[in-house]
Amino acid sequence: NLDILTGNQPRMRIFSNGNISIASTVNDGYRLSITGTLRVTDHTYVEKNLVFQNNTQGIQILDGNTTGAYTSVLIGRNNGSTGGRGIKIGNNNSSNATKIWQYAIGEGNNLSTAPGDAVTLGSYNTITTEDTDQFIIGFGNTINFLGGSTSRGQFIIGANNSVLHKYSSVMGNNQQTTADNQLIIADGNANTTTGGYRQVFFGSGPRSTLSDGLGAPVTINASGGNGTDKAGGYLKLAAGKSTGVATPPDVIFATGTAVASGTALQTLTDRWYIKGGTGYLSNNATPTSLLDVAAAAGYSQLRLRTSYTPTSTADANGNIGDIAWDGNYLYIKTAAGWRRTALSDF
Structure with a gap:
């Protein structure tokens, strides 16, 4: 072995097998082993794996800047500049060096005209609005509406969606907002009978996985007031909007029909219709007056008790x-x- 000393103290040892230990005389099996801290003032190139090995602590990448200035983190390739106190992990992500707290994780996310506090997780997502606290999780999504408002917190979760209006967000796929104040939870339907989220469940869902679970009752509430004598919001149930001369859809109320004892879910039966276009209310699908009631027996159609x-x-x-x-x-x-x-x- 070859020892290098200062002040008669060993500072570095080169072992006979070529391993080097700095600040230690123990050959722990690594080509270079440093006991203590290491400072690098320029790039460090690692051509294979970077392994963190510690049985008692997690992986920590710490900011050691003694001036208190905030720093950015770039991991990957072609992630642009380091300004803005942000984090970019992946490849080809862009951000705005003049904004703070931008985070892009994935491939090809674009925050170059986004505000501060913007987050994208996924691939090829873009945030261009100037309002704060926007985030996207998914693929190929865009948040782009006229900024400068009090709107904040718009988000997208899904794929190929566009939020083009303020106070709006999307969860789903292949959607775009059409007006302000929209929350869209939907999947695109390409003129087939298979697309779209066709059944929506709340409470305990269509069938809880808990053994012998009862269905949870659900109350749908509109917004409540806040303050002295502040009115709450009304509740509107609306069918979808057709285009052009297409037939307006109905609003249909349905309930289950009892069957033989067992675990099979009951089948829903349509009970009441509010007809699209006319507003006729009826318990049959083809009413001819504003209130149209039909029963199996004529004596049980309408009752004034x-x-x-x-x-x-x-x-x-x-x-x-x-x-x-x-x-x-x-x-x-x-x-x-x-x-x-x-x-x-x-």
């Missing part, structure tokens, strides 16, 4: 068109007051 007897034609109760009944008469409220017709046995 509570009787009422107007005191006279001038009785102020009720509104024009109201119908009432008692044991002797059938009444209807007209513009001139209540009118009646006698009931008789037959």
